[in-house]
Amino acid sequence: MSSNAVVPPPRARVLVPLAAFLVPAVWFGPHLLAADGSQGGFADQGTLVGAVKEGFVRYWAAGSGDYSAEMGGVVDYWFRFHVAKAVLASVLLVVLVALGVVVWRAFLRSEGVRRGGLAVAGAGVTGLGLLSLVVAAANVQGAVAPFTSVLTMLPTGARGGELAGTLDQVRGELAAHPDSAPPALAAMISDNARYHVTMAVIAGVVAAGLVVASVVLWRRFAGTADRRTRRVLGAFGGLGAVLAVMVLVVGAANVTVAADSARGLTDFFGA
Incomplete structure (x- = not known):
């Protein structure tokens, strides 16, 4: 076999199957993990939406701010769903970060066809990792405020x-x-504020992590002479900085909505 053949690094041979298992698990697993037998039918989107509509009508009619039996069942199910999806997406993110490190390090040492294949693989792993981060963040938000979700x-x-x-x-x-x-509307306003505060906090933590990572990468960039290594470090350092700005914008938008939660609900309901 040619030395330029696209052969995955040894550690990637473990991480790739694990990632291949986790990707569909993130999509299909949460409904299965959230179901408790009596609520298995919620795995069907139409049934879930129907239960939400019925539960909301009963919740509003009661007027107390406490969940009706129908709404309580849906909220409990949706909480478990978000927890399961957040955990699975977080595990996938860890696996993809480890895989990305392996692939990009192999890219720096490779030549020819192998180098091109690893560049494509590295870009794909990076993109999937960012998507996993978004999914994990969104589901942590949903788990903290499942009613609004x-x-x-x-x-x-x-x-x-x-x-x-x-x-x-x-x-x-x-x-x-x-x-x-x-009471019923006050509970909605309060939970909506919690929903957006949660995302603002998540955005702050993620942005801080991206800034730290970007600084570390730029320092390594400055201390490295190899041109290919500098290109990779510079690209990821720049990507981290751009993403940090984008995440902070998302966080600021959520702070604005949380500060006037009633207005946010007004916009949502089209009042």
């Missing part, structure tokens, strides 16, 4: 029926009592 599945443009009438009542309360909301 559930509400995002409501078809707020519904016309006719109980749901449409309930949505009209919510819009009316948001317009009339944004600062002295009744």
Whole structure:
């Protein structure tokens, strides 16, 4: 076999199958892990949305701010779903970071066809790792405030029926009592604020991590003479800086919504 053949580094032979298992697990696993037998039907998206609509109508009709039985079942299921998905995505992220380090180090030592193959593989692993980070962050947010996450599945443009009438009542309360909301609406406003504060905190932590990583990479860039190594370090250092700015923008947007949660709900419901 030619020395230029695209042969994966030895450690990658363990990490690649693990990543290949975790990618579909992140997609299919959470519904399976969240189901407790009685709620296995929620794995069907149509059934889940139907349960959300019914649960919300009952929740609003009760008016106490406590979950109705229907809404409580959906929120509990959605909490377990988010926890499972956050854990799986985080494990996948760790595996992809380790795999990325292996692949890019191999790229720096390779030549010819092998070098090109490793560059493509490294770019793919990097992109998938960033996607895993986004999925993990979004599901931590959903696990902290599952009620608001559930509400995002409501078809707020519904016309006719109980749901449409309930949505009209919510819009009316948001317009009339944004600062002295009744219990059901107050609970929604509070949970919506928690939902966005959570993402703001996550964004701050991620941005700090990206800044630290970028600084470390740029220092190594400055202390390295090899041109190929400098290109890789410079590319990742620059990517880290750009991503840190983007994440901070996301965090700032979530702080703005959390500061006026009632307004955020007004925009969501189209009041």
